[in-house]
Amino acid sequence: MLALISKHSSLFLSMAAVIGFLFPALSSAALPYLPYVLFALMLFTLMGIDQRALVQAIFNLDAWGYACVHTIFTTVIICAFGFIFNADRDLLLAMTAVCATGSLFATPxxxxxxxxxxxxxxxxxxxxxxxxxxxxYINMFLFSGEAFSLDLQSYTLRLVIFIIGPMAISYFIHQNVAHEKLSRVHTKLAQFTILLVFSFPFGLTGQFRWLWDEQRDFAIAMLILAFAICILFFIIGLVLYWRKGKDEAFVAAITSGNRNVLLTYSVAGAFLGPLYLPLIGALQLPIYMQPMIVKAMLKRDSKRAAKA
Structure with a gap:
């Protein structure tokens, strides 16, 4: 069963977003537990990565160049569009918070x-x-207005818990558990990891459903905006990395389109303004549709190559 779910995970992720939209009460009930699920997912993912190879990859300047594209460059582009279309401050805050967000830990x-x-x-x-x-932090400072104030103690504590914590625990485990034993344990854990990922689109789309019920026109506009943001991020990654080869370009595009918006919410919470939760709820469907679209594109290209 788990093998079947993993094989068709792209479809099931999109279905989870739809189910969360159809049952907003259940989705909202799951929302408070998602930070705990996020912590577990980050830890399980890091446990399965070769630490030495990962450290080497992280210290590669290309990885940091990508991080600047992922966060800073997309912020500049989104701000430019926001100013052109005269977006209000709350919407700019929500969009730039999405820009600052790192990629999903399920991306690999x-x-x-x-x-x-x-x-x-x-x-x-x-x-x-x-x-x-x-x-x-910079984006919140720029777009939260004069009332901006951030509890740095709380902010730092959340960073330690949700980012540094899983990394430190994973490093400790790798240092103290034999590789063969860790590999066996992680093989079993990995079968359940995809189930954890399903909880994110399910638990976040309920916030969008409440907006849909109360302000239908605005919700439709937010959904269109969510698709536009995901498409823009995907294109940015694809175009900027195309010269490095199709494979790396698609990896950059998928990574750029996937955003760990729950981590940003866990770190900054209410400081992100009233539009952040509705926006990230709307983002769930386009985010999790991307793998299906990429698979379809690659399948079409392989068919064309076979005919040629």
């Missing part, structure tokens, strides 16, 4: 499911996550 698994090696995606995910606190 998603990249692997599409058919690409996951190590580069993991390096991109780690560096964009490490850069996130700084870019997020």
């Amino acid at each position: 698994a998603i990249v692997r499911s599409v058919g690409f090696p996951p190590l580069k995606a993991m390096a991109f995910t780690i560096t964009s996550t490490l850069l996130m606190p700084l870019v997020l």
Whole structure:
């Protein structure tokens, strides 16, 4: 059963977003537990990564260059569009918070499911996550207005819990548990990891459903905006990395489109303004549709190559 779920994970992730939308009360009930699920997912993912290879990849300047594209460059582009279309401050705050957000920790698994090696995606995910606190703080300072005030003690504590914590625990485990034993344990844990990922689209789309019921026109506008943001991020990654080869370009595009918006919410919470939760709820469907679209694109290209 788990093998079947993993094989069709792209479809099930999109279905989880739809189910969360259809049952908003259940989705909202799951929302408070998602930070705990996020912590477990980050830890389980890091436990399965070769630490030496990951450290080498992280210290590669290319990974940090990608992180700057993922967070800073996308912030500049989104701000430019926001000013052109005269977006209000709350919407700009929500959008730039999404820009600052690192990639999903499920991204390596998603990249692997599409058919690409996951190590580069993991390096991109780690560096964009490490850069996130700084870019997020700057974006909140710029777009929260004169009333901006951030409890740095709480902010730092959340960073330690949700980012540094899983990394430190994973490092400790790798240092003190034999590789063979850890590999056996992680093989079993990995079967359940995809089930944890399903909880994110399910638990976040309920916030969008409440907006849909109360302000239908505005909700539709937010959904269109969510699709536009995901498409823009995907195109940015694809175009900027195309010269490095199709494989790396698609890895960068998928990583850029996947955003760990729950981590940003866990770190900054109410400081992100009233539109952040509705926006990230709307983002769930386009985010988790991306693997299906990439698979379809690659399948079409392979058919064309076979005919040629």
